[in-house]
Amino acid sequence: MRVTDVVRETPSTVTLRFPYAPAIDPGQFVMIWLPGDDELPMSVSYASGPSKGVTIKGMGATSRHFQAVRPGDWVGIRGPYGNRFDPTVRRLLVVAGGSGAAVLAPAAEAVRARGGDVGVALGATTRAELLFRDRFAALGATVEVATDDGSDGTRGFVTEVVARWLERERFDAVWTCGPEVMMEKVARLGAARGLPVVFAVERHMKCALGMCDACALGPFHVCVDGPVFPAERLLGATEFARFHRDAAGRRRPF
Amino acid sequence: MADLGVRVAGLELRNPLLLASGIWGESGESLAGAWRAGAGGVITKSIGSVPRTGYPNPTVEPYERWGMLNAMGLPNPGIDEYPREIETARAAGALVIGSVFGATAEEFAALAARIEATGVAAVELNLSCPHAEGFGTEVGGTPDDVEAIVRAVVRSVRVPVIAKITPNSADPAGLAAAAERGGARAVSAINTLRAMAIDLRLRRPVLSHGLGGLSGPAIRPVGVACVWQIYDRVKIPIVGVGGIGSADDVLEYVMAGATAVEVGTAVAFDGIAVFGRLRDALSGRLEELGFDRLTDAIGAAHAGRSAPAA
Numbered sequence: 001m002r003v004t005d006v007v008r009e010t011p012s013t014v015t016l017r018f019p020y021a022p023a024i025d026p027g028q029f030v031m032i033w034l035p036g037d038d039e040l041p042m043s044v045s046y047a048s049g050p051s052k053g054v055t056i057k058g059m060g061a062t063s064r065h066f067q068a069v070r071p072g073d074w075v076g077i078r079g080p081y082g083n084r085f086d087p088t089v090r091r092l093l094v095v096a097g098g099s100g101a102a103v104l105a106p107a108a109e110a111v112r113a114r115g116g117d118v119g120v121a122l123g124a125t126t127r128a129e130l131l132f133r134d135r136f137a138a139l140g141a142t143v144e145v146a147t148d149d150g151s152d153g154t155r156g157f158v159t160e161v162v163a164r165w166l167e168r169e170r171f172d173a174v175w176t177c178g179p180e181v182m183m184e185k186v187a188r189l190g191a192a193r194g195l196p197v198v199f200a201v202e203r204h205m206k207c208a209l210g211m212c213d214a215c216a217l218g219p220f221h222v223c224v225d226g227p228v229f230p231a232e233r234l235l236g237a238t239e240f241a242r243f244h245r246d247a248a249g250r251r252r253p254f
Numbered sequence: 255m256a257d258l259g260v261r262v263a264g265l266e267l268r269n270p271l272l273l274a275s276g277i278w279g280e281s282g283e284s285l286a287g288a289w290r291a292g293a294g295g296v297i298t299k300s301i302g303s304v305p306r307t308g309y310p311n312p313t314v315e316p317y318e319r320w321g322m323l324n325a326m327g328l329p330n331p332g333i334d335e336y337p338r339e340i341e342t343a344r345a346a347g348a349l350v351i352g353s354v355f356g357a358t359a360e361e362f363a364a365l366a367a368r369i370e371a372t373g374v375a376a377v378e379l380n381l382s383c384p385h386a387e388g389f390g391t392e393v394g395g396t397p398d399d400v401e402a403i404v405r406a407v408v409r410s411v412r413v414p415v416i417a418k419i420t421p422n423s424a425d426p427a428g429l430a431a432a433a434e435r436g437g438a439r440a441v442s443a444i445n446t447l448r449a450m451a452i453d454l455r456l457r458r459p460v461l462s463h464g465l466g467g468l469s470g471p472a473i474r475p476v477g478v479a480c481v482w483q484i485y486d487r488v489k490i491p492i493v494g495v496g497g498i499g500s501a502d503d504v505l506e507y508v509m510a511g512a513t514a515v516e517v518g519t520a521v522a523f524d525g526i527a528v529f530g531r532l533r534d535a536l537s538g539r540l541e542e543l544g545f546d547r548l549t550d551a552i553g554a555a556h557a558g559r560s561a562p563a564a
């Protein structure tokens with residue numbers, strides 16, 4: 001289909017909007033194809049309505065090429081694939097690191113739509129990279145930020161924000177997406193208070209059909225068993241936060 | 255309960271259902287998972303001398319239930335890094351068959367020796383990938399090449415050698431006969447059929463590589479015919495592959511002459527639990543058809559023929 005809108009969200013992230021009819025739940029992903037280049041798994045950042053969207057961070061060559069897409073250009077979409085967040089949470093804390101906010105924003109919206117309360121701990125390298133800060137705020141969510149360079153909010157890791165927040169407020173669940181070392185820390189903080197912590201996980205993908213094994217993570221395949229996992233299914237039992245596999249299947253440490 | 259045990263290339267299998275190469279074979283934990291799900295054995299991803307990332311995506315084009323097009327491009331971590339994945343699978347008790355691909359008979363022989371050292375029960379030679387330049391069908395497309403490669407490998411390893419041959423040939427049975435002459439203890443047939451899909455609006459092939467291979471139910475009758483013809487040409491056991499998703503599909507291959515089968519694309523459609531379901535259904539279906547054991551059904555569609563020696 002043709003891309004209808006291109007939105008520069010932050011210096012490193014761009015949202016592509018396109019008409020796509022199939023129903024998509026927050027947490028699920030699509031395979032988005034840039035003809036002549038490559039096809040990437042991308043969590044859906046705008047999941048409701050006929051116009052869907054993905055928010056792409058410039059990481060490698062293909063994701064940078066996606067950022068150069070203009071309205072009217074063709075992309076291929078297949079999916080949605082994978083599982084979803086369960087939006088029946090009353091008091092949710094969202095912990096997003098960098099582009100992890102892309103999958104958590106529609107998830108937080110789904111919780112709010114059911115009347116749940118949402119707090120958002122948002123971390124980024126610098127103020128300009130705080131993805132979807134206004135979108136979370138528009139939900140009526142309390143947003144607390146952390147930046148590596150101290151240009152906004154707490155200087156340092158977003159996990160410091162989380163640690164303080166969990167001391168003063170009670171939540172029913174914590175959902176997190178971002179660097180795996182960060183997610184692992186969030187899981188420890190949540191576990192210390194008996195909170196269920198849920199991860200949204202990224203791995204290299206090829207088929208997205210549970211067949212090729214590219215996205216193997218312990219006994220799981222992120223494309224069909226994930227990308228949403230209860231933290232306890234991954235921590236300790238898998239290589240989560242320790243290594244991932246590249247396109248050749250080689251182990252690569254984080 | 256009908257007996258599902260079979261003997262292929264000297265291997266005693268608890269059931270005839272093998273995980274096909276290229277499916278769930280990149281990580282040792284996945285291989286172990288397929289074994290725990292009920293596979294009679296698991297075949298690794300095809301491993302080469304050096305790491306390969308494979309082709310860019312799109313590498314697969316799924317069709318509705320009837321087929322799957324793919325051109326992965328033989329991605330693999332290379333023989334230096336892969337052995338630890340085999341160790342993981344073997345530690346879980348899995349019967350592991352190592353698949354290798356090379357550009358020459360010498361490369362095949364060297365890789366087979368390396369993978370044998372990991373403790374695999376047998377080696378399967380990928381002589382049949384339809385879409386990788388310099389490998390697969392391009393080196394296993396003629397009887398002379400197949401015989402030479404198999405012979406070189408057989409000289410370099412002690413474990414049984416299984417040759418996986420291509421259907422993209424005028425005479426697949428001739429390739430199987432060549433593998434037998436070279437010393438193969440079994441042949442597996444078929445690999446995918448060369449195929450292509452085109453995006454009309456973009457006016458270009460969907461797969462990044464253009465050409466790919468078709469798997470799934472659509473190719474089952476082709477595979478059954480190949481096994482039928484191979485059964486008439488060789489004495490070694492045949493491993494049937496292509497579009498198996500039900501017990502009846504397994505038995506179609508078995509009655510055509512297969513001793514065991516490989517299951518691949520069905521994992522995408524039905525999940526890894528397909529192995530347990532096939533195993534359980536197979537026993538009951540054999541009894542319904544009047545067989546006490548699976549081995550009695552091998553080649554049953556060839557009137558007057560006896561089962562091949564293992």
